[in-house]
Amino acid sequence: MTSSSLALPLRGSRALRDHPLVERYAPVLTMVLALVAIWYVAAVAMNWSLVRDGFEREETPYTAADVLAGTMEAERPLLPAPHQIAYTFFDSVFGYPPLAPRSLVYHSLVTLSATLLGFLLGALFGSVLALLIVHSRVLERSLLPWIICSQMVPVLALAPIFIVVLGALGLHGLLPKAIISAYLCFFPITIGMVKGFTSPDPLQLELMRTWSATPRQVLWKLRWPASVPYLFASLKVAVTISLIGAIVAELPTGAEAGIGARLLSGSYYGQTIQLWSALVAAAVLSSGLIALIGLIERSVGRRMGAH
Amino acid sequence: MPKPSLSPPNEPVANPAQRRLVVDAQRISLTFDTADGQVEALSNVNLEVAEGEFVSFIGPSGCGKTTMLRVIADLQQPSSGTLLVNGMSAEQARLARSYGYVFQAPALFPWRTIEKNLKLPLEIMGYSEIEQQQRIGRYLAMVNLTGFERKFPWQLSGGMQQRVSIARALSFDPALLLMDEPFGALDEIVRDHLNEQLLQLWRSTGKTVLFVTHSIPEAVFLSTRIVVMSPRPGRIIDVIDCDFPTDRSLEIRETPEFLKVAQRVRNGLRAGHSYDE
Numbered sequence: 001m002t003s004s005s006l007a008l009p010l011r012g013s014r015a016l017r018d019h020p021l022v023e024r025y026a027p028v029l030t031m032v033l034a035l036v037a038i039w040y041v042a043a044v045a046m047n048w049s050l051v052r053d054g055f056e057r058e059e060t061p062y063t064a065a066d067v068l069a070g071t072m073e074a075e076r077p078l079l080p081a082p083h084q085i086a087y088t089f090f091d092s093v094f095g096y097p098p099l100a101p102r103s104l105v106y107h108s109l110v111t112l113s114a115t116l117l118g119f120l121l122g123a124l125f126g127s128v129l130a131l132l133i134v135h136s137r138v139l140e141r142s143l144l145p146w147i148i149c150s151q152m153v154p155v156l157a158l159a160p161i162f163i164v165v166l167g168a169l170g171l172h173g174l175l176p177k178a179i180i181s182a183y184l185c186f187f188p189i190t191i192g193m194v195k196g197f198t199s200p201d202p203l204q205l206e207l208m209r210t211w212s213a214t215p216r217q218v219l220w221k222l223r224w225p226a227s228v229p230y231l232f233a234s235l236k237v238a239v240t241i242s243l244i245g246a247i248v249a250e251l252p253t254g255a256e257a258g259i260g261a262r263l264l265s266g267s268y269y270g271q272t273i274q275l276w277s278a279l280v281a282a283a284v285l286s287s288g289l290i291a292l293i294g295l296i297e298r299s300v301g302r303r304m305g306a307h
Numbered sequence: 308m309p310k311p312s313l314s315p316p317n318e319p320v321a322n323p324a325q326r327r328l329v330v331d332a333q334r335i336s337l338t339f340d341t342a343d344g345q346v347e348a349l350s351n352v353n354l355e356v357a358e359g360e361f362v363s364f365i366g367p368s369g370c371g372k373t374t375m376l377r378v379i380a381d382l383q384q385p386s387s388g389t390l391l392v393n394g395m396s397a398e399q400a401r402l403a404r405s406y407g408y409v410f411q412a413p414a415l416f417p418w419r420t421i422e423k424n425l426k427l428p429l430e431i432m433g434y435s436e437i438e439q440q441q442r443i444g445r446y447l448a449m450v451n452l453t454g455f456e457r458k459f460p461w462q463l464s465g466g467m468q469q470r471v472s473i474a475r476a477l478s479f480d481p482a483l484l485l486m487d488e489p490f491g492a493l494d495e496i497v498r499d500h501l502n503e504q505l506l507q508l509w510r511s512t513g514k515t516v517l518f519v520t521h522s523i524p525e526a527v528f529l530s531t532r533i534v535v536m537s538p539r540p541g542r543i544i545d546v547i548d549c550d551f552p553t554d555r556s557l558e559i560r561e562t563p564e565f566l567k568v569a570q571r572v573r574n575g576l577r578a579g580h581s582y583d584e
Contacts, residue, residue, distance in 0.1 A: 203414035206382055210408040211479075212401055213431045221427065225418050304418035305459030 039082050046079040047071035080273045089277040101257070104281045110258040112285060114174055114246040118181025119239055125182060126189025126238070127231075133190070134197040134223070135215075151187050155180065155245060160252040177258075181245030185238040192234025196227025228304065232297040239289045247282060259285075326357040328391070329483050329515045330379055335388035337374060337541075347540030348374045349385065354534070354543070358482075361509055361516045363526035364534045365572060366579070371541020372519045372534075376485050379517065380408055393482050404432060406483040407476025411491045413468035415460040415475075421447070422456035425475050432479055446474040449508065466497040473505070477512065484516045491521060499557055502528055510553050523576075524560055527568045535572055537579025545575035 016022060051070035055062040072081050089104065096103035129147065133140045159180050166176040200222050208218045250260025259282050266275035337349040349371045356362050364372035377383040378390065381397040392400035400406065415424050422443050429439045447453050450470040460468055469489055476484060490498045502525055509516055509529075520526050526533050527549060535545040549568055551559055559565050 201414060203410050203412055204416065206410075207408065207414055208431075209382065210380060210401065210406070211428045211431050212404060217431050221431070222416070225416070228418070305420065305461065307459070307461055 036082050043079045043081040044071045047074050047077045076270045080276050084273050085276045088273045089280050107259050107262050108281050111246050114177035115243045117178035119242040122182035122185035123189055126186035127193050129190045130193030133194050155248055159249050177246050177249040180249035181242040184245035185242035188234045188237040192230045196230030197223045200226045235293050236290050240286045243286045329358050330356040331391040333389045335385045337385045350540035350542045359513050361530050362532045363518045363530040365526045366536035369538040370536040372536050376487050406485050407481040409472055409476045409486040409489045411488040413472040417460050421458050425478055428479050442478050446478045450474045466493050484514050486518045488519050523569050523572050535575035544579045
C-alpha cells in the first residue's frame with residue numbers, strides 16, 4: 001500500500017469537514033438532533049405511566065413495546081412527542097383555509113395584528129420618552145423612576161386591570177391588546193434610545209455648535225442617525241416582548257381568537273398537543289419578526305456605510 | 308505688505324497694523340474650577356491677528372493654546388477680558404459662521420459619504436442644492452480628493468480624512484480658519500505632505516489661519532507669526548515674526564534662517580520652563 005492511497009480517504013474526510021456548508025450547519029444540526037433525541041426520551045419517560053394506567057384500566061394485556069408505542073401517539077400526553085407537535089402544527093397551518101377558526105394562521109394573524117400595532121405604539125412612545133429624557137435633566141429625574149416602576153409590576157396582574165379600564169372607556173378588541181403590548185415593549189426602546197441619542201462624539205456635537213446648528217438640526221442630522229444601531233438592537237428585543245404582551249393580553253379577556261386564546265383553551269381542555277403547536281406558532285412568529293427587523297437593519301446599514 | 312503686529316506679553320498693544328483685525332483679544336483670562344482648586348488656563352493674554360495672517364500657537368500641554376482657540380471659537384467663555392472676532396463678539400461671530408474649526412480628529416460623520424460630509428454644514432446653513440453641489444466639487448478638488456465623493460470615511464486613510472475635514476471647514480467660506488493640532492495624529496511623512504498642501508491652500512485662499520501645534524518645524528514652516536506659550540498660568544511668552552517667501556517649500560527647513568527662528572522658538576519654550584518635566 002502506498003502512502004498516497006492511505007492519505008486519500010483521510011484527505012477526503014477532512015475536505016468534507018472543511019466544506020463551508022458543513023462548517024456552517026453541522027454544529028446547529030447536531031444541536032437540534034441532540035435536543036430532539038432528549039425530547040423523545042423525555043416524552044417516553046413522562047407519558048409511560050399515563051399509557052400504562054390506560055392499558056390497565058381497560059384490562060387489556062400489554063407488553064412494554066405496546067406502552068412504548070403508546071407514549072408516541074397518546075391523545076393527551078403530558079409531553080407530546082416532537083412528531084405529534086409537528087403534525088398538528090402543519091395540519092392546523094395548512095389543513096384549513098387560512099381564515100377558518102381552527103386554522104393556526106388565523107389565530108396567528110389575530111395576535112400578529114395586535115403585536116404590530118402594539119410594537120408601533122411602543123416604539124413611538126419609547127422614542128419620544130427617550131427624546132424627552134435626553135433633552136431635560138428635570139424630566140430624566142422625574143420620569144425615569146416611573147418608567148422603571150412600570151416594568152416591575154407583572155404584566156399578568158396588570159393586563160386584566162387594563163382590559164377592564166379600557167373596556168369601561170369603550171375600547172374593545174384589538175386596541176386594548178395593542179396597548180398592553182405597547183406598555184411592555186416601550187421600555188427597551190426608551191433605554192436603548194437614551195443611550196443612542198447621547199452616543200454622538202463630543203467633537204461632532206462641538207462641530208454642530210461651530211456651525212450654529214439649531215437643536216432640531218442637531219437632532220435630525222446627528223443624534224438620530226447616530227442612534228440607529230441602538231434603535232435596531234432595542235427593536236429586536238422589543239418585538240419579541242410585544243408578541244408576549246399581545247399573547248398575555250389575550251388570556252384575561254377570554255379572547256376567542258389569537259395564539260393566547262389557543263393556549264388558554266388548550267390548557268383548559270388538556271389539549272397538550274394544541275398547546276405546544278400554538279407555542280411553536282408563537283416562536284415562528286417572533287423569529288420571523290426578528291429576521292424581518294434584521295433584514296431592514298442590514299439594508300439601512302448598507303446605506304449608512306456600515307462595514 | 309504691512310508687517311504683522313508683535314504683541315509683547317501682558318502689555319496693551321499700540322495700534323499695530325493698517326489691515327483689518329480678524330482677532331482682537333485684550334487681557335483674556337480664563338480660570339477653571341477643578342477638584343484640586345483653581346487652574347489659570349489663560350492669564351492676561353493679548354493677541355491681535357490681522358486679515359491674511361497665519362499664526363501658530365506653540366507650547367507644552369496645559370499652556371492654554373487650545374483653550375485660546377476655543378475661546379475665540381466661543382466654545383468656551385473667558386473669565387475676563389475683551390474679545391472681538393471679525394469685528395463682533397465671539398458669540399456673534401459663531402452665530403454668523405465666521406470661522407471653520409478643524410479638530411485633531413477628523414470627526415467625520417461615519418454614516419455620511421465624503422460628499423455628504425462636506426454637504427452637512429452647507430445643509431445646516433441653508434445653501435441651495437446647486438450651490439451645495441458646486442461647493443462640494445470645488446473644495447474636494449482643493450484638497451485633491453476629487454473622485455472620492457461616494458466613499459465612506461472608513462474607506463479613506465487618516466490623512467485623507469483630515470483633508471476632508473479641512474475642506475469641510477472651508478466649504479462655507481469663513482473669514483477665519485481655526486486649526487487645533489490638525490496633523491497631530493498623523494505620521495511624519497503624511498504630515499510633511501499636508502503641511503505643503505496647507506501652505507498652498509492658505510496662499511490661494513488668503514484666509515486667516517490660527518494653528519495650534521506641538522511641532523516647532525511645523526510652526527516655523529507654516530507661519531507668518533509664532534506665538535510661544537507657557538503653562539501655569541497659561542500665557543504668551545514670546546511672539547516671533549517669520550517672513551519666509553510665500554512660495555517656500557519643505558527644503559527651506561535646512562536653511563540657517565529657518566534654523567535660527569526654530570532656535571528662538573526653542574529658547575522661548577525653555578525660558579517658559581516648558582522642558583521642566
